[in-house]
Amino acid sequence: MERFLMVLLIGNFAKGQYSGANVTQSPKFLLIKPGESAEIQCHQDNKNFDYMYWYQQVPGKELKLMMLSRNSASVEMESQYEAEWEAERIGAMNSSLRLKKGKVEDSATYFCAASFRGSGYAQTFGDGTLLTVLEKGQEEKNVANVAIFRPNPKEQTDHGYLSIVCLASGFFPEHVQLQWKVNKKERDGSQGKAIKTGDTYSISSRLSLTKNEYYNPDNTFECSAGLRGRTDVKTESIRGEKSCGVSPDELKRIVNNGVYSYILILCKTALYGLIVTAIVLRKKAIANAY
Numbered sequence: 001m002e003r004f005l006m007v008l009l010i011g012n013f014a015k016g017q018y019s020g021a022n023v024t025q026s027p028k029f030l031l032i033k034p035g036e037s038a039e040i041q042c043h044q045d046n047k048n049f050d051y052m053y054w055y056q057q058v059p060g061k062e063l064k065l066m067m068l069s070r071n072s073a074s075v076e077m078e079s080q081y082e083a084e085w086e087a088e089r090i091g092a093m094n095s096s097l098r099l100k101k102g103k104v105e106d107s108a109t110y111f112c113a114a115s116f117r118g119s120g121y122a123q124t125f126g127d128g129t130l131l132t133v134l135e136k137g138q139e140e141k142n143v144a145n146v147a148i149f150r151p152n153p154k155e156q157t158d159h160g161y162l163s164i165v166c167l168a169s170g171f172f173p174e175h176v177q178l179q180w181k182v183n184k185k186e187r188d189g190s191q192g193k194a195i196k197t198g199d200t201y202s203i204s205s206r207l208s209l210t211k212n213e214y215y216n217p218d219n220t221f222e223c224s225a226g227l228r229g230r231t232d233v234k235t236e237s238i239r240g241e242k243s244c245g246v247s248p249d250e251l252k253r254i255v256n257n258g259v260y261s262y263i264l265i266l267c268k269t270a271l272y273g274l275i276v277t278a279i280v281l282r283k284k285a286i287a288n289a290y
């Protein structure tokens with residue numbers, strides 16, 4: 001028993017040391033003009049994680065190590081970055097990275113990471129900070145258009161879910177996060193990568209809904225998008241569809257009248273479950289009445 005307990009304790013201790021940390025970095029987006037400075041902060045929450053790192057990822061290129069810090073008193077900047085960048089390790093759990101004078105070529109995503117000791121230990125990464133240094137004459141453009149696309153009828157399968165897609169376009173740079181709301185409540189969608197067309201970007205996000213949510217005209221689905229840091233966002237919203245052109249109330253009436261078979265044929269996939277439920281409920285009600 002005692003030995004078992006000890007193993008358990010050691011197991012937990014080791015787990016706390018080596019395995020994960022939450023690495024959070026801010027801001028998520030940074031937009032500067034040439035010659036301006038920029039600073040990114042990173043925080044990790046495992047005090048046993050001695051090592052912290054900063055990486056640069058230029059679009060289409062590999063992740064490059066910029067800075068390695070082996071403990072709270074160490075900062076080793078890679079020579080290529082020494083002239084234009086500064087990094088700090090602030091206590092065991094924080095680090096910052098600073099670009100002194102931005103150039104267009106510094107536009108990239110910057111990642112913070114942390115690990116328990118050096119090589120051989122998995123690094124945990126932050127979500128990345130997208131830095132854009134505007135070219136001369138380039139100006140930011142807020143989202144020009146937001147549109148919501150309903151599910152493609154061909155895509156509607158039997159698994160109980162379907163998705164709607166929001167597309168925001170006409171903005172620069174790609175510092176846009178789409179926000180979904182279902183009946184005014186925030187919902188997470190899955191956002192794709194921004195795509196450049198001409199000199200502006202577009203980006204889409206997919207929101208997964210249950211069929212019951214989507215086939216209900218009382219439900220509102222809203223998508224909004226705006227450049228990071230701007231309060232003027234563009235919003236678009238749609239309402240749920242009637243199921244096969246029949247509202248839930250109408251459906252109840254049809255089922256109660258016993259003339260449901262033709263609907264069953266018309267929109268089997270979407271309604272089958274609902275109708276079966278309604279029939280079962282009705283049978284129960286009739287049985288209870290006697």
Ligand SMILES: *[C@@H]1O[C@H](CO)[C@@H](O)[C@H](O)[C@H]1NC(C)=O
Binds near residue numbers: 042090091093
């Ligand atoms: C480290 O970062 C966290 C989160 O940003 C902050 O709350 C904390 O004060 C920082 N600690 C130090 C020593 O700077």
